[in-house]
Amino acid sequence: MLKSAVRQGSETGTERQHAKGKLTVRERLDLLFDEGSFCEVEPLRRHRATGFGLEDNRPHTDGVVTGWGTVHGRTVFAFAHDFRIFGGALGEAHAQKIHKIMDMALQAGAPLVSLNDGAGARIQEGVSALAGYGGIFERNVRASGVIPQISVMLGPCAGGAAYSPALTDFVFMVRETSQMFITGPDVVETVTGEKVSQNGLGGADVHAEVSGVAHFAYDDEHTCLAEVRYLLSLLPANNRETPPAVRSTDPADRRGDALLELVPSHGNRPYDMRKVIEEIVDDGEHMEVHERWAGSVLCTLARLDGNVVGIVANQPQSLAGVLDIRSSSKAARFVQLCDAFNIPLVTLVDVPGFLPGVDQEHGGIIRHGAKLLYAYCNATVPRVQVILRKAYGGAYIVMDSRSIGADLSYAWPTNEIAVMGAEGAANVVFRRQIAAADDPEAVRQELVKEYATELMHPYYAAERGLVDDVIDPALTRQTLIRALDMLRAKHAPLPVRKHGNPPT
Structure with a gap:
């Protein structure tokens, strides 16, 4: 009878959850884990606080359900807030349960998923609640790069409740029902006079498009949790294992003749890099990270011949595929993630350079661009670069060129690798000659052609060993699969050190 009561929870609280379009904690766990696999830890735990009305209100679980189960047959740990109990607010016992399951996940070497639907620190327990958050943050950092940590935002999470997700590898959000902010709308209005709704301040679309805090945003909890399972x-x-491989039904030697149509040969014409990725990877399936934030770079997880790869690619449809502050930071963190969890990196390059402008320079484009440079230089996983069209200036170097440690670099016959485009280069190099000519425009056009022919032809970099081969675009998929198969046993130890000091 007691066990049944623990699992059922408050009927009134359940009705309120459903009225808000939200699932209960048990319903969420049932969607996350394989059927019947979840094993709960400390279901009878209760707080021991007294005063402020808590002595007569001591429900079991103390507002958080913790335990482990399987997802696709593999062990995964989780903690899930129960908003029906104290609004999911964190107290001492609540925090201790989370600490325990985080320690268990780290010791077992298994992923940790948090289902967040909590109102922050439990005010009635004062500093004990705040200390509980500190213990969570410390464990988030200790587990970083050791086990995957996934945060799923399923309700309003403010203050300390928002910091733990920010420390994890991935953040999922649900539109309309989940929010994240440090100070809520009422405090914002009191301090600054700005009026804003909860969703306007920290809703899923805000964090998926504007702040970049959320990696994924979905319309409902069922879809969201299904995508967590897929991830x-x-x-x-x-970090001691490689990603799970599967048997692919997509032939490794499949040609990609559609690539010849997808990518225009003229460097100034845009195209959708997502379609290129879909043509290369197994069955066209991939899971894009930060799909709606910093769109000039794509970061996505996919499979090649059944093996997981991380793909970083310029997106010519957005800002012509330039690197800017946001896209540099986005790609840098993705590269670090892949390197931490033994996921090989494929970099598809079509980059005209870094985004110029006063805002970019004052915003620290040097510092943010250095993040991506640092991440690639520090990565020891297999790294393969493919240059589709243009690769200009420092952005070419940063996009995992051979000079910063890419294992292999391939280029399509349409590639142009140079300090800058032929037009700009000719204007700089031959400025005086053009100015002194009787017909400056005719001379300029001739010199542009000469520069492009001499220094930007497709085989210039290959002749100097900066590109390993110039390949038929249709063979890109099988070329990558063969290269990564050869590199699977790669071992590239880093220098002995406590840790590096990357740009922030």
């Missing part, structure tokens, strides 16, 4: 199928259990 887990692409990640290893820990």
Whole structure:
């Protein structure tokens, strides 16, 4: 009878959850884990606080359900707030349960998923609640790069409740029902006079498009949790393992003749890099991270011949594929994630350079661009670069060129690798000659052609060993699969050190 009562929870609280379009904690766990696999830890735990009305209100679980189960047959740990109990607010016992399950996940070397639907620190327990958050943050950092950590935002999470997700590898949000902010709308209005709704301040679309805090945003909890399960199928259990491989039904030697039509040969014409990726990877399936934020770079997880890869690619449809502050930070963190969890990197390059402008320079484009440079230089996983069209200036170097440690670099026959485009280069190099000519425009056009012919032809970089081969675009998929198969046993140890000091 007691066990039944623990699992059922408050009927009134359940009705309120459903009225808001939200599931209960048990319903969420049932969607996350394989059927019947969840094993709960400390279901009878209760707080021991007294005063402020808590002595007569001591429900079991103390507002958080913790335990482990399987997702696609692999062990995964989780903690899930129960908004029906104290609004999911964190107290001492609540925090201790989370600490325990986080420690268990780290010791077992298995992923940790948090289902967040809590109102922050439990005010009635004062500093004990705040200390509980500190213990969570410390464990988030200790587990970083060791086990995958996934945060799923399923309700309003403010203050300390928002910081733990920010420390994890991935953040999922649900539109209309989940929010994240440090100070809520009432405080914002009191301090600044600005009036804003909860969703306007920290809703899923805000964090998926504007702030970049959320990696994924979905319309409902069922879809969201299904996507969490899919992401887990692409990640290893820990940093000592490789991602799970599957048997692919997509032939490794399949030609990609459609690529010849998808990518225009003229460097100034845009195209959708997502279609290129879909043509290359197994069955056209991939899971894009930060799909709606910093769109000039794509970061996505996919499979090649059944093996997981991380793909970083310029997106010519957005800002012509330039690197800017946001896209540099986005790609840098993705590269670090892939390197931490033994996911090989494929970099598809079509980049005209870094985005110029006063805002970019004052915003620290040097510092943010250095993040991506640092991440690639520090990565020891297999790294293969493919240059589709243009690769200009420092952005070419940063996009995992051979000079910063890419294992292999391939180029399509349409590639142009140079300090800058032929037009700009000719204007700089031959400025005086053009100015002194009787017909400056005719001379300029002739010199542009000469520069492009001499220094930007497709085989210039290959002749100097900066590109390993110039390949038929239709053979890109099989070329990548063969290269990554050869590199699978790669071992590239880093220098002995406590840790590096990357740009922030």
